[in-house]
Amino acid sequence: MADWHDEVFNDRVRFGLKIRRSLYSGQSPYQKIDIFESEQFGRTLTLDGIYMTSEGDEYFYHEMLVHPAMTTAPLIRRILIIGGGDGGTAREVLRYSEVERVVMVEIDSMVVEACKEYLPSIGTAWDDPRLEVVIQDGVAYVKEAQEEPFDVILLDGSDPVGPAEGLFGEDFYHGCERLLQPEGVFALQSESPVLFWDVFLSIVRTLRKIFGRADPYFGSVPIYGAGMWTWTYATRSVDPMMIIGERIERVEPLTRYYNREIHEAAFALPTEIKKELER
């Protein structure tokens, strides 16, 4: 049926949304970009057919990527975002008045342009003077950048196929570690343990090797299919449970999903995952 878009995982599971109409379709040097209006979640972005975000559910993902790091990192003056072309991650980061500079490194300018035009409710902070958008491959950026270290680095990338593949490699994580100050936090989406068990485990284990500490945390993103989704919080020295009180008090009135209880709950490990990570 032409009026459904399905994302297929491993040729075994699929998740589909009924489409009301297509709003944008373009082919960049990196990927196929589509924005359509879905019955359930409103305007929805796919890259190479993979669901990225939608107006109706984007807050689940963006709030869970951003706020656990931002409410616990000792300093949050200088933030690096890799990916994040829809602008939702930058929006959540810029809610904090302590933030002085956000560098967002997105490989694909066509994604940014399409999202600015068709998903303005997600990227509401493009005009914030603290935000600098750099159109560059994140892998090259973290390898080469001569920047003062960042306080928080957020990896808001796609799945490990296509242009985002390098964002799952050990070299890339080493680059992030190099650009992070010693009391910094690196947070990233780390896939579904149900659909991508090996990828999930590999991310957590690699980050533990590089940073010393990496804690996966759990939530759900409706358009990411098959139940639970994970992010991972990697750090050399910060305790992800030590929420800074006055910071969470300021952000809680602004969020739709995230709050102190959700933060603490998200780090609870299902038994089989706990056992596997303890091996």
Added chain:
Amino acid sequence: MADWHDEVFNDRVRFGLKIRRSLYSGQSPYQKIDIFESEQFGRTLTLDGIYMTSEGDEYFYHEMLVHPAMTTAPLIRRILIIGGGDGGTAREVLRYSEVERVVMVEIDSMVVEACKEYLPSIGTAWDDPRLEVVIQDGVAYVKEAQEEPFDVILLDGSDPVGPAEGLFGEDFYHGCERLLQPEGVFALQSESPVLFWDVFLSIVRTLRKIFGRADPYFGSVPIYGAGMWTWTYATRSVDPMMIIGERIERVEPLTRYYNREIHEAAFALPTEIKKELER
């Protein structure tokens, strides 16, 4: 494509599994029953095309329905299960040695027979002498039963369409309240707030009216699509956070998803749901 089975929600969202082969297909007086082998989750049960459970993911659902009630109710000698035809709920309940009697009231004997034959890894406790299976409509049972009150009642029903519709009504909940001892716990699946916001709210609010206290709790069930799933814990006098230590210590080695941290985490409310329930 004939080799996929999709469940469609509200004609807006669908979740599909690739099917290797069909194992069973039957039409009972109540519903169409199918069991097939899926690539992702192994043997999978659908009723009227709606995903019920699968070998590969059933523990998410059954453990979260059963254990929060069973690790907190002061007594767990007498348990009533409404629905639960695949046997997974009874299996989890019967892990506790304190349990003396389980009455399982399932409307559809064909579901029980099909699951016994084709899903033996889910219903592993059919032969436990403490289990009595009653083939009857749960709505009629709770209205008419002249039973000593139960310590825990678990509602393991389908969606509020078809034969399970009455299991979402106020009369039915009143019947459960009548059959529950004052220090008892009533737990049930309460749908997806993402896909069925009104149904979810109505369940929690109705139970609060009847029991005094009803706390939704959250988890994920991979085959139930669109991220988060909920159950609700209703009681007149029990604190769902007061986990009985020696009981959870005995059950934790037996579960695959549930543990003390998951129990405590599950009751954290996302901000928008908390606000709505406080109105």
